[in-house]
Amino acid sequence: MSAQRTLRRTVSCSGIGLHSGSKVNLSLKPAPADYGIRFQRADLGGLEIPATVRHLGGIDQYQTGLTREAVSVETVEHLLAALTALGIDNLIVELNSPEVPIMDGSAAPFVYLILNEAGVKRLQAPRRYLKVLRPISLTQGDKRIALYPSDHFKVTYSISFDHPLLRHQSRTMRITEESFVEDIAPARTFGFLKEVEMLRQRGLALGGSLDNAIVLGETGVLNSALRFEDEFVRHKILDVIGDLSLVGYPVVGHLVAHRGGHALHTAFAAKILEETDAWQLVESPDMGMVPVGAAPVRAAARQHA
Ligand SMILES: [Zn+2]
Numbered sequence: 085m086s087a088q089r090t091l092r093r094t095v096s097c098s099g100i101g102l103h104s105g106s107k108v109n110l111s112l113k114p115a116p117a118d119y120g121i122r123f124q125r126a127d128l129g130g131l132e133i134p135a136t137v138r139h140l141g142g143i144d145q146y147q148t149g150l151t152r153e154a155v156s157v158e159t160v161e162h163l164l165a166a167l168t169a170l171g172i173d174n175l176i177v178e179l180n181s182p183e184v185p186i187m188d189g190s191a192a193p194f195v196y197l198i199l200n201e202a203g204v205k206r207l208q209a210p211r212r213y214l215k216v217l218r219p220i221s222l223t224q225g226d227k228r229i230a231l232y233p234s235d236h237f238k239v240t241y242s243i244s245f246d247h248p249l250l251r252h253q254s255r256t257m258r259i260t261e262e263s264f265v266e267d268i269a270p271a272r273t274f275g276f277l278k279e280v281e282m283l284r285q286r287g288l289a290l291g292g293s294l295d296n297a298i299v300l301g302e303t304g305v306l307n308s309a310l311r312f313e314d315e316f317v318r319h320k321i322l323d324v325i326g327d328l329s330l331v332g333y334p335v336v337g338h339l340v341a342h343r344g345g346h347a348l349h350t351a352f353a354a355k356i357l358e359e360t361d362a363w364q365l366v367e368s369p370d371m372g373m374v375p376v377g378a379a380p381v382r383a384a385a386r387q388h389a
Contacts (some may be wrong), residue, residue: 085210085211085212085368086171086210086211086300086367086368087129087206087207087210087265088117088174088206088207088209088210088211089113089171089172089173089174089204089205089206089207089211090114090115090116090171090172090174090175090204090205090207091112091113091172091175091198091203091204091205091323092114092202092203092204092205092379093113093114093196093203094111094113094202095111095197096109096111096112096185096276096282097109097110097185097189097193097197097201098110098185098384099127099185099186100160100186100296100365101148101158101159101181101182101184101185101290101291101293101295101329102183102186102189102273102289102291102292103147103158103159103183103185103287103289103290103291104158104181104182104183104290104353105291106181106182106183106289107181108179108180108181108183108184108185108292108310109179109181110163110177110178110179110184110185111150111176111177111178111199112175112176112178112197112202113175113176113177113178113179113236113284114174114175114205114319114361114367115174115175115176116174116205116211116227117173117174117184117208118138118174118209119174119175119176120134120135120173120174121134121135121164121167121172121173121175121177121225122134122135122175122176122177122331123135123150123160123177123178123179124178124179124317125157125179125180125182126179126180127179128155128180128256129279130236130309131150131152131153131227131363132176133150133151133152133155133156133157134150134152135150135160135164135177135274135329135330135332135348136330136332137330137331137332137353137354137357138330139152140157140311140330140354141152141156145345145346145347146283146288146346146347147159147346148160148161148290148326148327148330148349148350154385155216156181156182157177157179157182157183157184158183158184158275159181159183159184159348160184160320160326161185161322161326161327162184162186162187162191162322162325163177163184163191163194163322163324163326164193164325164326164327164330165191165264165268165269165322165323165325165329166191166194166195166198166264166269166326166330167190167194167198167301167327167329168200168325168326168329168334169259169261169265169268169269170195170264170265171198171211171261171263171334172198173207173211174202174207176279177380179305180260186291186292186296186297187191187296188272188274188296189272189273189295189296189298189312189321190269190270190272190319190322191254191268191269191272191299191326192269192270194269194346195264195265195288196271196278199202199265204215204252210256210364210367211334211335211367212338212365213333213334213335213336213365213367213368213369214331214334214335214337214356214364214365215233215334215336215362215363215364215365215369216231216232216233216335216336216337216338216362216363217325217339217363217364217366218233218239218361218362219232219233219362220355220359220363221344221347222348222351222355222360224347224348224351225265226341226343227340227342227344227345228340228342228343228344228347229324229339229340229341229342229344229389230340230341230347231335231337231338231339231352231356232337232339232340233337234336234337234338234370235302235336235340235369235370236255236258236259236336236338237259237334237335237336237339237369238256238258238259238338238339238340239256239321239324239325239336239338239340239341239344240255240256240323240338240339240340240341241254241255241259241317241320241324241340241341242254242255242317242341242342243317243320243341243342243343243346244343244345245280246376247276247299247300247305247330248303248304249281249298249300249305250316251305253314253316253317254274254317255314255318255321257321259321259325264325267312268318268321268322268325269322269361270311270312271311271312271316271318271319271321271322271376272296272297272298272311272315272319273296273297273298273319273338274288274298274299274300274315274316274319275292275297275299275300276299276300277299277301277302277306278298278302279371280292284324285317285374292309293339294306298310298315298316320341320344323346323357324339324341324344324349327346327349327350327353328333328349328352328353330350330353331353331356331357332357333365335356336369337363337365338372
């Protein structure tokens with residue numbers, strides 16, 4: 085059994101929103117067991133927006149947002165990926181502007197903040213995992229995502245673009261705290277120079293620069309260097325970990341995605357929760373079919389079917 089966790093102390097950072105270009109302060113504050121991850125807009129009276137699929141908001145190809153009662157937070161995915169991969173179950177995320185700061189375009193600054201500045205605190209309550217019992221899949225055109233039973237959380241991602249640097253990249257990784265910190269968190273978001281003008285006309289990428297995104301020109305990258313040869317597919321793994329966290333529990337299963345984006349990832353997170361016979365809540369990833377006492381009624385009911 086694993087205990088739920090939160091942070092040891094409140095930590096803060098500031099930066100700009102990738103799409104809004106607005107300056108923003110972010111604070112991560114400890115929260116009690118079973119609180120979950122909730123965003124608060126300090127500039128709008130502190131209404132809480134839980135980081136779950138029920139509050140999915142402005143999803144597009146470029147970012148994932150959450151909404152509640154006309155209050156929204158945008159670009160939550162990199163922070164959520166860091167929180168879920170580092171096993172932070174309960175936290176208040178306070179913002180004074182609509183968008184999570186992009187930092188350097190990766191999750192590494194959030195990892196540093198959590199592990200080196202805040203520290204992790206164990207709580208007196210068991211964590212519950214969403215363990216996959218049978219395959220779940222979703223296809224949209226040439227994009228596909230699926231989740232298969234596995235004893236660990238693994239991700240296989242493949243991308244293909246009409247660009248000489250990323251015609252095809254594929255990677256399979258077992259996601260642990262260590263592998264996330266070393267191999268996934270530093271991978272930066274990326275975009276195409278030819279799309280920048282179109283994005284800015286739509287009011288997106290206003291804060292984007294070579295300091296917070298890999299920018300692809302016609303034949304290569306405009307930045308000085310990549311952090312990994314396959315940094316692009318690693319960043320897609322980062323994105324899908326963050327988007328999938330909106331199911332509300334750490335997932336135990338093998339996620340396989342091809343050419344996905346935030347819209348597909350988040351639609352899939354919602355579909356997982358709808359297919360209640362495809363998974364079970366357990367207190368240990370290798371617990372097999374043993375039910376959890378505190379599982380929702382629908383999970384308990386299945387045991388008698
Ligand atoms: Zn991203």
